[in-house]
Amino acid sequence: MNDKLLEIRNLKTSFRIRDDYYAAVDDVSLNVNKNEVLAIVGESGSGKSALAFSIMGLHNRAKMEGSINFKGTNLVGLAPGKINKIRGKEMSMIFQDPLTALNPLMTIEEQIGEVIYLHNKAISNRDKKAKVIELLDQVGIPHAKYVCDQYPHELSGGMRQRVIIAIAIANSPELLIADEPTTALDVTIQAQILDLIRDLKQKMDAGIILITHDLGVVAEMADRVAVMYAGEIVEIAEVNTLFEQPRHPYTRSLLNSVPNSDEKQDKLHVIQGIVPALQNLPREGCRFKTRIPWIAESTHEDHPELHEIAPNHFVRCSCYEHFYFPDETEVENSGLS
């Protein structure tokens, strides 16, 4: 396809812990197209941020293998000088915590101005300031002129997140990565920020990677969804397909954990446990095996791979075919398959 913006192939990002390298992103391949919102979901520790940071080249001590093709340039192993021309201009990132993502000693104008200046060193101070004010308006900050001279601590969390978004969109990037942009905010502000991102999405004509815990957000914003578990993508599909026909046990559990489902029994349909720490990850066979011990060993693949079970719908491992929640009867389940 011609509108492919980002093409990740077999990306493996490993961190050194004591003397060994452990992959936090393990053999991930995915595409992001222009004008598309790809959501990445998964519990804490599943490697979502590690993936986002890999794309942005923000890991300083990680080992990276595979390729990240962005508009024809492989970002893996790219020289710092070259990646700095791309970051903040063609590709940018919104961080999780607006309270810490701004420099406490710089005014809002300086912080937004910096990203403009870095990619247009010839710009005059007046033009820069005008641009900053325009951006502040665009992200819905009232009294932009006044806010210019303020410091981060003088703004609320929601306002700071708007400033961070202003920094991210300052140079009209083609790829925007938002790493849990609303997790740190309270509910009403969350909705406002999401509205803003959706609004920008229409205006900007950019590909967006939206990392989130919140399946409600996914349903509202995403075109496609990738589900990550323990560094791997376990399922990837169009948003409607994923919500209507989730296949992988982990995806099914995630969907059942949405609190506003109607059935009360749903608690029983959530798989217990957490993502193991990097050093303790089972790297042989199906990584989800240990969390669904009631499923027969033989249903897992030895080397689980992503299978395209329907057009554009990929699921890892064959265990999904035999999966049932523990309170469902096996008879009922086998009847299904």
Add this chain to the structure above:
Amino acid sequence: MWKFIVRRIIITLPQILLLSLFVFLLAQLMPGDALTGLVDPNLDPAQIALQRERLGLNNPWYVQYYDWITSALQGDLGQSFRYKMDVTDIIAQRLVNTFWLSLLTLIFTYMIAIPLGITSGRFNDTFRDQMIVGYTYVGFATPLFIFALLLLWLLGFNFGWFPTGGSVQPGLTPGTLDYVLSKLHHLILPALSMALITTVSTVQYLRSEIIDTKQKEFILTARAKGASESRVYNRHIFRNSLLPIAALFGFEITGLIGGTVFIERIYSYPGMGLLLLESISQRDYSVVVAVVLLFGIASIIGALLSDIILSLVDPRIRIK
């Protein structure tokens, strides 16, 4: 912001008053009084008692304190029995010497601390960093006087590069270039040996501050903007890490006071510290009180400076 500074300055006044009271009471507890040293012991005791009465030494302590503090405010700190001079005059000379010594020490301290701290923090856990950390450990473990003696012996006696005592070569006219150079020459060794030790805590502080700042999320934001590594360090990391160092500046002054006492002794440098030690050993009561008072005031002003600097440079504290 000005309000804050004015308020902060106003607070120091009662602090200084309290300090003076404390120093005065402490002096009262010392054996003897202002007269003990001044008078000839062979004098008629009745005469001494008379003098005592005349000088007000039999008054209640608060009356004496009041007399002392009012004359001190007018610049009269009494008489030194040893020099038979006004304490103010003795201190004036010494104060200038100690001021230059402290200033040069501070300059050396920061000249050493900033590059070392920055290198160590930026390249933490590399060989360079380990060397610098090693130096700070040695600096912490070595008492100042041992270090100063070592330098004195090595550079002063052994190589003869620097004078080993005094504050200026005798026979030079004040104001001439030779005089100034000679003063500087006398200052370098004491200032350097003090700085090499006092800088250690600043190096360590700066190092940990930088390592800390490096991991802050706004550094990621800066990198994500496309800022080069050197810009990230200069604009974001160093700037934010130097702030607490600037705030420590005032307290550095307090630290210097203890240091000058040792250093001036070792280098027989005629400053306030040496004066204090000499006066204590000779029971030069009024001088001791005056020097202790001035040291105390210097510390209070140091703390004041720290607060003011911090309020000027840190927008989070800056009050509009």
